[in-house]
Amino acid sequence: MSDWKQPLRLVEQLDKKGNIEDKGVDKLIDAVQEAADLSDNLRCEEFLAFATSAVRSATNAEDVLKRVEKKTGVRLRVISGEEEAKLTFLAVRRWHGWSAGRITNLDIGGGSLEMSTGTEETPDLAVSLDLGAGRLTHEWFDSDPPERKKINLLRDYIDAELAEPAEQFKAFGEAGLAVGTSKTFRSLARLTGAAPSSAGPYVKRTLTAPGLRQLIAFISRMTAADRAELEGINSDRSHQIVAGALVAEAAMRALNIDKLEICPWALREGVILKWMDHTNAGGDEGEDA
Template sequence: MRLGVLDVGSNTVHMLVVDAQAGGAPTAMSSTKAVLRLAEQIDDDGRMTDHGADLLVSTIQDFTKIAVSSGCGEIMAFATSAVRDATNTDEVLARIKKTSDLDVTVLSGVDEARLTCLAVRRWYGWQAGRILALDIGGGSLEMSNGVDEEPDIAISLPLGAGRLTREWIQDDPPDRRRIAVLRDWLDAELRGPAKDLKAPGKPHLAVGSSKTFRMLARLTGAAPSSAGPHIQRTVTQDGIRQLIAFISRMTTADRAELEGVSADRAPQVVAGALVAEATMRALGVDRLEICPWALREGVILRRLDSEPAGPMTIAQ
């Protein structure tokens, strides 16, 4: 079947058109992105602004047309942190339903962690044993630990790279004292959750997924995306620590010139690196494998596993 997967994130809205069948790996046919920065469109009362809602509604209209013209029989639409945190979520979703006839499922943070766990498990297989999976998004950090496709424990924390950039890193380049304080704060925030995450057992494999970890791996020497998804990529705690010392002295414009850093990600790469370093330190993980599959693939795989279609699927 041909599926449209619409991912409404804190930073970007992404429409992925895939050919997929049960028992097979989804094959991407096209990818369309729009940088909306929805997390920055939340006002002081917690509402998504009219401007942000208008942008989202019109973008989804356009992306729905792309999916239909591409021959998608179904569109699976889901939203994460920015939409989840808004106090007027229902109002915004009602507008999307009215204009695009699309039901958008708002995932909880724990559901994000569980679906990412599914994707990571399918990528590495059962022989990988117990897997610890980490995913840093724009608004939240997801973590899981387990031996099955359903993790023994799944945790979501409001420690996304974009969120921490807005709340902690206003200077350009970042204030060095502020960076030190943020490091200490992250250590305190992660101490309890890390203990809970480690409780089910020591992992045989520690994995990082999502754009932030892929970007950090590239900045510390991993192969570029053009080398394909099957090239082994890793990132180490020492490598991230050295990277922070380098990029935290740079302006956003200078970071955007680094290979592997896009202009829209350049403002939040320092915060993303700090979260990654602190999380690995709290968990006692020195090295992460980088998984090319993450939340979107987990959503697709869950759909293919379910018959009839689950609530996240709408028929055209």
């Protein structure tokens, strides 16, 4: 088994017109080529290449996809926000099992927030909002640490964006289990006292609303460099953790969630599980994978 990641932060490469700048496209091309080469070296039988929020929201998305394909031979498939939420939910359901009952899942990425709830493997409701930690940092914060006024304005904006989806979620009733996925939630849980990643994936990790509120008051006054020194966060994400924490707190408050259990599986595992299900069912290669 091999695990390789390359942070791109493409959402921070969007210009005022919503285009991914050339620097960002070049980084994407390099990452896709490196992943393809690694796949060949490891003799992988299947290569699943997909893009999420930053690409799907970019004004020049089609041009970006063509440039990537021309340079690497890989055609990225852009998945919708709803599909992203559904795939992540599938991974969460498989991890926690049927005994969890209704699951409500929250996932904060760089470009978007995915929310889903359901009692089966396909959620009853799946929503994606442009409330990613990187996107909001890029659009709202222009100082380090962020100004208190900007933080308050961003809080109001997030609350307004969540108001309508929150009412839709409440119509399904309370969840038997509220779950948080993504690196942002894992970092927030670690910063509030959860076990480190070295303890393994089977250790129960939680994030509470009171703990999160205390954390926001603490980290919002720190510079990104100082936050990077905290255990549980690295320099790649320290600049956007404040915005991520604000989204997490607002989403939990909007859905009346006091505690989240952190799940180690998320979108990547959901894509793999979906592909495995389809392959085992005898579907054509690549179809719906």
